[in-house]
Amino acid sequence: MKIELSLLFFVEAIGTIAFASSGAMVAIKKQLDLLGVIVLGVTTAVGGGMLRDIIIGNVPPALFKDPIYVLLAFITVMLLFITVRMNQKFLSGRHMETFEKIMNIFDAIGLGAFTVVGIDTAVLAGYGTYHFLIIFLGVITGVGGGILRDIMAGQTPYVLKKHIYACASITGAILYAGLMNRINADIAMLAGAAAVIIIRLLATRFCWNLPTAVKKQ
Amino acid sequence: MKIELSLLFFVEAIGTIAFASSGAMVAIKKQLDLLGVIVLGVTTAVGGGMLRDIIIGNVPPALFKDPIYVLLAFITVMLLFITVRMNQKFLSGRHMETFEKIMNIFDAIGLGAFTVVGIDTAVLAGYGTYHFLIIFLGVITGVGGGILRDIMAGQTPYVLKKHIYACASITGAILYAGLMNRINADIAMLAGAAAVIIIRLLATRFCWNLPTAVKKQ
Amino acid sequence: MKIELSLLFFVEAIGTIAFASSGAMVAIKKQLDLLGVIVLGVTTAVGGGMLRDIIIGNVPPALFKDPIYVLLAFITVMLLFITVRMNQKFLSGRHMETFEKIMNIFDAIGLGAFTVVGIDTAVLAGYGTYHFLIIFLGVITGVGGGILRDIMAGQTPYVLKKHIYACASITGAILYAGLMNRINADIAMLAGAAAVIIIRLLATRFCWNLPTAVKKQ
Numbered sequence: 001m002k003i004e005l006s007l008l009f010f011v012e013a014i015g016t017i018a019f020a021s022s023g024a025m026v027a028i029k030k031q032l033d034l035l036g037v038i039v040l041g042v043t044t045a046v047g048g049g050m051l052r053d054i055i056i057g058n059v060p061p062a063l064f065k066d067p068i069y070v071l072l073a074f075i076t077v078m079l080l081f082i083t084v085r086m087n088q089k090f091l092s093g094r095h096m097e098t099f100e101k102i103m104n105i106f107d108a109i110g111l112g113a114f115t116v117v118g119i120d121t122a123v124l125a126g127y128g129t130y131h132f133l134i135i136f137l138g139v140i141t142g143v144g145g146g147i148l149r150d151i152m153a154g155q156t157p158y159v160l161k162k163h164i165y166a167c168a169s170i171t172g173a174i175l176y177a178g179l180m181n182r183i184n185a186d187i188a189m190l191a192g193a194a195a196v197i198i199i200r201l202l203a204t205r206f207c208w209n210l211p212t213a214v215k216k217q
Numbered sequence: 218m219k220i221e222l223s224l225l226f227f228v229e230a231i232g233t234i235a236f237a238s239s240g241a242m243v244a245i246k247k248q249l250d251l252l253g254v255i256v257l258g259v260t261t262a263v264g265g266g267m268l269r270d271i272i273i274g275n276v277p278p279a280l281f282k283d284p285i286y287v288l289l290a291f292i293t294v295m296l297l298f299i300t301v302r303m304n305q306k307f308l309s310g311r312h313m314e315t316f317e318k319i320m321n322i323f324d325a326i327g328l329g330a331f332t333v334v335g336i337d338t339a340v341l342a343g344y345g346t347y348h349f350l351i352i353f354l355g356v357i358t359g360v361g362g363g364i365l366r367d368i369m370a371g372q373t374p375y376v377l378k379k380h381i382y383a384c385a386s387i388t389g390a391i392l393y394a395g396l397m398n399r400i401n402a403d404i405a406m407l408a409g410a411a412a413v414i415i416i417r418l419l420a421t422r423f424c425w426n427l428p429t430a431v432k433k434q
Numbered sequence: 435m436k437i438e439l440s441l442l443f444f445v446e447a448i449g450t451i452a453f454a455s456s457g458a459m460v461a462i463k464k465q466l467d468l469l470g471v472i473v474l475g476v477t478t479a480v481g482g483g484m485l486r487d488i489i490i491g492n493v494p495p496a497l498f499k500d501p502i503y504v505l506l507a508f509i510t511v512m513l514l515f516i517t518v519r520m521n522q523k524f525l526s527g528r529h530m531e532t533f534e535k536i537m538n539i540f541d542a543i544g545l546g547a548f549t550v551v552g553i554d555t556a557v558l559a560g561y562g563t564y565h566f567l568i569i570f571l572g573v574i575t576g577v578g579g580g581i582l583r584d585i586m587a588g589q590t591p592y593v594l595k596k597h598i599y600a601c602a603s604i605t606g607a608i609l610y611a612g613l614m615n616r617i618n619a620d621i622a623m624l625a626g627a628a629a630v631i632i633i634r635l636l637a638t639r640f641c642w643n644l645p646t647a648v649k650k651q
Contacts, residue, residue, distance in 0.1 A: 027377070033427040035384060036377035050272075055484075057493035059274035064350035084430040091431065133498035147586075152364075154373045156588045160461070160470035167469060210467040213518040214525065244594070250644040252601060253594035267489075276491035281567035301647040308648065369581075371590045 011193070012117060013072060015110020020045040020073035021103050023149045024080045028091075030153060034081060040149055041077035046070055048144030052118050052137050056125050105201070108168075112196035115142040115169045116176050116189050123180070131177055138173035139166065142196070164203035164210070172196030228410070229334060230289060232327020237262040237290035238320050240366045241297045245308075247370060251298060257366055258294035263287055265361030269335050269354050273342050322418070325385075329413035332359040332386045333393050333406050340397070348394055355390035356383065359413070381420035381427070389413030445627070446551060447506060449544020454479040454507035455537050457583045458514045462525070464587060468515060474583055475511035480504055482578030486552050486571050490559050539635070542602075546630035549576040549603045550610050550623050557614070565611055572607035573600065576630070598637035598644070606630030 023044025027037040046063045053061035063070055084090050118141025122134040143159045143166050150157040159166045176192025202208070240261025244254040263280045270278035280287055301307050335358025339351040360376045360383050367374040376383045393409025419425070457478025461471040480497045487495035497504055518524050552575025556568040577600050584591040592599065610626025 028430040030373070031429055031431065032373075032377050033429045035427055037430065039377060039383070054271060054488060055494055055498075057274065057491065060272055060344065060347070060350055064272075064353060065347055067349040070349065081430050085428065085432075088432060127494065130494070130499055132501040132504065133494055136498060151368060151585060152374055152377065154371065154588065156464070156466075157586055160466050160473060160586065166473070210469055211519065212465055212467045213462040213471065213515050214465065215519075215522060245647040247590070248646055248648065249590075249594050250646045252644055254647065256594060256600070271488060274491065277489055277561060277564070277567055281489075281570060282564055284566040287566065298647050302645065302649075305649060368585060369591055369594065371588065 008113070008117070011109055011113035012069065014106050015113045016045045016069045016072050017076045018103050018106030018110045019048075019114075019145050020076040021080055022107060022146070024077045026149060026153050026155075028081070028084055037081050038074065038077050040152060041080075042070055042073045043152065044145040044149040045073035045076075046145065047148040048114055048118070048141045048146075049121075051144040051148075052121060052141045055137065055140070056122060056127065058121070058125060062121075108197045108200040111142045111165070111169055111200055112172060112193035115139065115172050115196050116193045117141060119173060119176055119180075119192070120189070135170070135173040135177050138176070139169045142169040142173075164208050165200065167210070168196045168199035168203065171199055225330070225334070228326055228330035229286065231323050232330045233262045233286045233289050234293045235320055235323035235327045236362050237293040238297055239324065239363070241294045243366060243370050243372075245298070245301055254298055255291065255294050257369060258297075259287055259290045260369065261362040261366040262290035262293075263362065264365040265331055265335070265358045265363075266338075268361040268365070269338060269358045272354065272357070273339060273344065275338070275342060279338075325414045325417040328359045328382070328386055328417055329389060329410035332356065332389050332413050333410045334358060336390060336393055336397075336409070337406070352387070352390045352394050355393070356386045359386040359390075381425050382417065384427070385413045385416035385420065388416055442547070442551070445543055445547035446503065448540050449547045450479045450503045450506050451510045452537055452540030452544045453579050454510040455514055456541060456580070458511045460583060460587050460589075462515070462518055471515055472508065472511050474586060475514075476504055476507045477586065478579040478583040479507035479510075480579065481582040482548055482552070482575045482580075483555075485578040485582070486555060486575045489571065489574070490556060490561065492555070492559060496555075542631045542634040545576045545599070545603055545634055546606060546627035549573065549606050549630050550627045551575060553607060553610055553614075553626070554623070569604070569607040569611050572610070573603045576603040576607075599634065601644070602630045602633035602637065605633055 020041040024037050024041035026044075027040040030036075032040065046069055049063055049069075050061045053059060053063075087093070090096060115138045119134050119138035121141070122128075122130075122137040127133050127137075146165075147157045147159055150159075172192045172195040175195050176188055179188035179191060182188070237258040241254050241258035243261075244257040247253075249257065263286055266280055266286075267278045270276060270280075304310070307313060332355045336351050336355035338358070339345075339354040344350050344354075363382075364374045364376055367376075389409045389412040392412050393405055396405035396408060399405075454475040458471050458475035460478075461474040464470075466474065480503055483497055483503075484495045487493060487497075521527070524530060549572045553568050553572035555575070556562075556571040561567050561571075580599075581591045606626045606629040609629050610622055613622035613625060616622075
């Protein structure tokens with residue numbers, strides 16, 4: 001846990017931007033107005049950490065005491081809103097494809113960073129020996145914001161349908177939790193985050209699927 | 218914070234009645250039965266305070282220790298249910314318009330009262346120096362019940378669409394938080410609540426709108 | 435509260451299996467894939483207890499410290515998934531009827547067990563004198579998992595529509611809370627649980643209904 005704090009801040013910032021952007025895009029496509037876009041964008045970005053903190057009794061959640069990521073999410077959302085407002089063809093234009101590709105990579109980095117940070121927070125709070133708990137907290141930090149976004153926007157949570165998204169987080173969380181007391185903590189953390197990012201990116205590329213119970217026709 | 222407690226109780230009671238009524242109306246229109254109407258009505262009335270208390274670790278939430286507002290919400294819901302049940306034309310009748318006008322004013326008063334009470338609770342719990350936190354808690358106390366109502370009823374939260382509802386709460390919360398250490402606390406509280414109520418009522422009257430990113434045709 | 439722990443474990447296990455199964459069936463019918471089925475099944479089984487623990491500040495919730503019921507829910511979900519996957523006609527076949535009948539009984543037992551366990555947990559945490567609180571916690575332990583399941587699956591919570599489900603839990607909770615200091619605690623607990631189970635089963639059999647405000651044509 002001695003990884004350069006600046007590196008950790010940097011990857012968390014990237015994740016915050018990606019998550020805020022995904023929440024804002026859902027809201028924009030639903031024709032919500034400025035406030036709805038802000039609420040959904042910020043909730044997606046910081047909601048996972050909030051759920052984690054409530055579950056371990058770390059209240060008020062960190063995001064409220066030091067709202068740097070809230071501010072970053074807010075700025076991201078405003079920039080995106082203004083861009084779409086100024087350029088009404090942005091959503092269907094050719095820049096959109098590039099934008100989505102970059103955001104996909106950012107999103108993978110964010111999922112990796114949030115997952116390992118969630119585990120770290122739980123360990124620092126003294127729950128290191130509860131393996132199921134710390135893995136769950138890593139995953140909920142990673143995917144919780146997206147779940148809140150989907151529930152508020154009234155759609156079936158993405159994580160229930162796009163399996164591999166959560167699978168990447170779960171795999172990385174198990175890896176980090178398993179390695180953290182065996183090898184150098186920094187390397188374990190990097191390995192966990194890297195596993196999340198790689199699985200997440202490969203899955204997008206090759207459209208991995210998990211089976212459904214009733215076979216699709 | 219030395220405002221006559223009886224005044225505070227009175228405005229909170231008005232808010233409870235209005236919020237319980239709004240929750241019950243959603244349930245009645247959705248053809249939910251008696252229990253559904255009670256659950257949705259009471260949740261709308263006391264849900265915001267419950268979320269606030271969970272976020273600051275004030276558990277069990279105040280509503281459970283002294284369920285006076287739960288009781289008030291319950292009575293409101295029962296009266297409304299019986300009224301509609303006895304008079305099947307109530308929902309489409311001419312009394313409905315008067316009822317909705319009164320409830321709109323009550324709702325504005327409730328939003329104002331809940332917002333400042335939420336801030337007060339957070340300050341009393343020792344979080345006065347976290348400005349973002351206390352403003353957020355004021356707003357979530359004001360709009361949280363409605364968010365829970367809409368999520369449970371399966372509709373996009375009203376607050377995401379009817380922007381100005383939350384904007385009124387946010388403006389009043391910022392005003393109260395900004396004034397509370399500069400002028401007499403009671404006057405700051407009244408100013409905050411008044412700002413919420415006035416913005417909320419004017420918005421209904423003049424149908425203020427916030428912009429959407431994609432311009433409506 | 436001295437009932438044989440093994441009996442309590444046994445009825446809680448039955449409830450866990452039934453609740454996990456109900457969550458998994460919702461997910462399977464919604465064509466969610468393996469991960470979605472697991473998440474929804476496990477959440478339905480242990481979600482009520484998690485909400486209860488968060489509300490009384492018993493964090494991290496018990497399920498994380500000793501994930502025996504999580505494991506049991508997981509195994510239930512996997513078995514059900516594999517059964518449906520192997521036998522594609524299971525959902526429409528004649529075994530389905532028997533399966534649903536058994537699960538209906540299990541579900542009633544689970545609702546009874548979870549309701550009284552929820553009250554016990556609250557009393558042990560020192561809230562025995564807050565009657566509204568302990569009754570609410572009993573009910574939320576019983577029906578909370580189903581509420582989370584329905585919110586995540588994007589359907590109006592079953593408990594809002596199938597009234598009698600919550601009514602059974604409420605009646606049993608009031609009975610147990612009322613009797614616990616008057617008669618032998620074990621007998622009070624059994625009476626509360628039995629009331630839930632009987633009301634729940636009779637309601638299924640005779641299709642009891644609560645009134646709606648607007649009469650159905």
